[in-house]
Amino acid sequence: MYDNGTTTGARLRMLRKWRKKSLVELAGQAGVSKSFLSMVERGERALDRRSHIAAIARALQVSEADLVGGPHLSHDPVQSGPYAYVPALRVALETNSLTSAATDHARPLPDLLEDVAKVDALTAASDYLAIGRMLPGIIDELHVHIAAPADEQQMRRALEALIEACRFAVTPLKELGHPDLAHLAAVRAAEAGVVLGDPVQQGKADFLRVQTMPREGSWDRTLRAAEQAADRMQPHLAEPGAVPVCGMLTLTAALAAASVHNNAGAAHWLREAADLAKRVSDDMTANWAAFSTTNVGIWNVAIAVERGEVGGAVLDLAGRVREDKALARPSRYVSMMADVGRGLAREKTSRHQAIGWLRRAETAAPQRVRNSPLIRETVAVLLNQQLLAAGGRELRGMAARMGLPH
Structure with missing residues (x-):
């Protein structure tokens, strides 16, 4: 579904009427208030909390994509450019397996490992377009080294690199509205982890699996999976690289707990993450997935x-x-x-500050921000609230770059 105009509130009203549900009925089933749903439908409140989106989609028996819309293709090349590489990623993920490579050509493994490191830097910059240019070829060639390795050491290095390549694919694919491909990348990483038999590598794959689990009615499953994966890591924390992996799993458990309104659980897992972060350097460039005390704060x-x-x-x-x-x-x-911008946008007295935070985020990572469903929803609602005196021009500019009516 390519949706450039309809707001989430309008889609919600359409889907609710299609399911022949009243506001009261849907609110009861989704666990939210009637007034909140009414304001969302009128474009006065943003539907930007993961738990609300999942609960309403579940109550309506639709997918989250049906509710929030997407992919959102605009005329802005920065926003729409990354979509051009989704088909190549699909081919790379769907045509290769660990036992059968789809191509017979691959550069030497050291060259591929250098490229994997380059994609890590691109991921840090949220440069989805450059990631999309490089990643399909890397995935293809790593499968060649895995399916027909020169020796076991080469195969293991290629498998470890494939897990990282799959990690770099997950976030862009999710943000661009292709959760199925993000999940396929996580499944491929899990297959690699099983072959390696290394608990740290399996923990990395578990993190990707949890990150790509469907959200409609399953945040409790996400929480359970994250908790189980974190517990599995506990006996291996003395092994090299284990602490950051376990830390990222605990952070995911904290977010999942918050999404099922388990605030005590969220606080518990945040404390666990903070304790783990004390065991590693507070340098997000030094640890796997940027785990650190600073990242726990974020x-x-x-x-x-x-x-x-x-x-x-x-x-x-x-x-x-x-x-x-x-x-x-x-x-x-x-x-x-x-996230700060989204939080500020929810309160009338701080909405004017929200625009500045959102624009700073867009300036730093335009591809990511312009393709984020949660940020898009916040911008759409702010624009609908007609904050012309406090940044209307900025909002209209952001809306135009996101393909929103403005």
């Missing part, structure tokens, strides 16, 4: 926004994150700026 902001925090509370949490540390991994800092 996730804390995201989890607070998921819990429904607004205004000053969100700003206070963001203020505890050291900007110099966060900027070492720009994609993570952008995530925090966007």
Whole structure:
């Protein structure tokens, strides 16, 4: 579904009427208030919490994509450009297997490993277009080294690199509206982890599996899977690279707990993550998936926004994150700026500040921000609230780049 115009509120009203549900009935089934649903339908409130989206989609018996729309293709080449490489990623993931490569050509493995490191840097910059140019070929060639390895050591190095390549594919594919391909990348990583038989590599694959689980009515399953994976890592924390992997699993468990309104569970897993972060350097460039004390602080902001925090509370949490540390991994800092903007947008007295945070995020990572369904929804609602005196021009510019009516 390519949807460039309809708002989430309009889609919600259409789907609710299609299912012949009243506002009261749908609100009861989704566990939200009638007034909240009514404001969403009128474009006065953003439907930007993961738990709300999942609950409403489940109650309507539709997918999240049906509810929030997408992919959203605009005339802006920065926003729409990354979509051009989705077909190549699909081919690479669907035509290769660990026992049968789809091509017989591959560069030497050291050259491929250098390219994997380059994609890691591109991921840090949220450069989806450059990732899309490089990643399909890397995935193809790694499968050649796995299916017909020169020796076992080469195969293991290629399998480990494939897990990383799949990790780099997951976030862009999810943001671009292709959760099926993101899940396929996670499945391929899991297959590689099984062959390796290494608990740290299997933990990395578990992280991807949890990240790509369907959300409609399954946040409780996501929580359970993340908790189980984190528990499996506990006996192996002394092994090289294990602590950051376990840390990322605990952060995912915290977000999932917040999404099922288990605030005690979210707080527990955040404490676990903070304790693990003390065991590694607070340098997001040094640890797997940027796990660090600074990253725990960034996730804390995201989890607070998921819990429904607004205004000053969100700003206070963001203020505890050291900007110099966060900027070492720009994609993570952008995530925090966007989350702060979303939190500020929920409160009338702080909406004018939200625009500045969202624009900063867009300037730093335009491809990511312009393709984020949650940010798109916030911008659409802010625009609908007609904040002309406090940034209407900025909002209209962002809306145009996202393909929103403005």
